[in-house]
Amino acid sequence: MASLYPLLMLPAFDPRPWGTQDLSPIYPNHRFEQKIGEAWLSGDDCKVANGPLSGETLAQLSEQYQRELVGEAARDPKRFPLLLKFLFPHEKLSVQVHPDDTQALRVGQPWGKTECWYVAHAKPGAQIGLGLKPGVTAAQLEKSIRENRAEEVLNWVNVYAGDMIYVAGGTVHTLGPGSVIVETQQQSDTTYRLYDYGRPRELHLEKGLAVMKSKTQAGKVKPRVMNGFTRLIEQKYFSVDRFELGKMDEARVSMEGRGCLVGLNGTVSVITPGDEVELLPGQAVVIPNGVADVIVEAEQGASFVRCFAPA
Numbered sequence: 001m002a003s004l005y006p007l008l009m010l011p012a013f014d015p016r017p018w019g020t021q022d023l024s025p026i027y028p029n030h031r032f033e034q035k036i037g038e039a040w041l042s043g044d045d046c047k048v049a050n051g052p053l054s055g056e057t058l059a060q061l062s063e064q065y066q067r068e069l070v071g072e073a074a075r076d077p078k079r080f081p082l083l084l085k086f087l088f089p090h091e092k093l094s095v096q097v098h099p100d101d102t103q104a105l106r107v108g109q110p111w112g113k114t115e116c117w118y119v120a121h122a123k124p125g126a127q128i129g130l131g132l133k134p135g136v137t138a139a140q141l142e143k144s145i146r147e148n149r150a151e152e153v154l155n156w157v158n159v160y161a162g163d164m165i166y167v168a169g170g171t172v173h174t175l176g177p178g179s180v181i182v183e184t185q186q187q188s189d190t191t192y193r194l195y196d197y198g199r200p201r202e203l204h205l206e207k208g209l210a211v212m213k214s215k216t217q218a219g220k221v222k223p224r225v226m227n228g229f230t231r232l233i234e235q236k237y238f239s240v241d242r243f244e245l246g247k248m249d250e251a252r253v254s255m256e257g258r259g260c261l262v263g264l265n266g267t268v269s270v271i272t273p274g275d276e277v278e279l280l281p282g283q284a285v286v287i288p289n290g291v292a293d294v295i296v297e298a299e300q301g302a303s304f305v306r307c308f309a310p311a
Helices: 056-067 101-106 136-146 205-211
Strands: 007-009 012-022 031-040 084-087 093-098 115-122 127-131 154-158 164-167 173-175 181-184 194-195 228-232 237-247 252-254 257-265 266-273 275-279 284-287 293-298 303-309
Touching: 007 275, 012 101, 084 303, 115 228, 115 237, 127 164, 136 194, 136 205, 136 303, 164 181, 164 228, 194 205, 237 252, 237 293, 257 266, 275 284
Parallel strands: none
Antiparallel strands: 007 284, 012 031, 031 084, 084 181, 093 173, 093 194, 115 164, 115 181, 127 154, 127 173, 228 237, 237 303, 252 293, 257 284, 257 303, 266 275, 266 293
16 A cells, blocks of 8 residues: 555535535635535545545545554544535525434434534624524424524524634534634534525424534633644544744644644645645645644745644
8 A cells, every 4th residue: 555645635515505606715716606515625535636645535545544544543443533624604504403422323323423613704794503592492493493483593693703613512503604614523414404494405303303402512612822823622522723824934733633734824835754735725634643743834924724633
């Protein structure tokens, strides 16, 4: 087998009715005929864009290399543990909920879908719906859904560029228009759609109400300034850190678990012994297990996030 190296992943663009054809400022040179809602960066079907493994999917490489890629701590040695996405909401997303680990196991899924949202860009007035208003019960939520007014019982929160929001499994949630989000989540796409503003898409009311929780730990997370970076969130399933570099800055970035770097602004060179790859906004570089440190250099000033599953 070819030796592993930092893997530059091609984003996979996913059409959604709430998306947009203009993915600026992350992908300013991309134009689409369909409305794009999500750009997947580390999904199972995302393909490598560099080196001798070019064209291979992340699922194929996880199956082939197993713990050499995903590390000893991985629950499933044949699957990369984190799914990274950019979200481009131009209209409100459906009101939805994801199961936690325990709930997912009950329905035959290997794990749940806990996630977090980093707000890369936000227009004035951008909001998210996160959880239910105080005192709202599952029965009241169900009634509001059947009466086509579910958004009235949600807890709406203003968001600004730089915010980090934790979305625990079981949290009823949605995104409003006007932001660009970097989503880090468990490698799962188990979504129960509760309400969709009359769009002709399938709802999963029974399953969703069964896993929703009236209260969770979801909410905005206060950042912590660390040595050379800002820790945006540190949870059981993932940690996310933001790095900001000036022109020609160089920094050593340690990978404390299995994860990747995601470009936000500018151009970053990701350097390991014998290899170098250029990271642009909207791209991800998967760092294989065993590559303890990488050197990053910014050519024109840049920012990126490090997302990893703790070892």
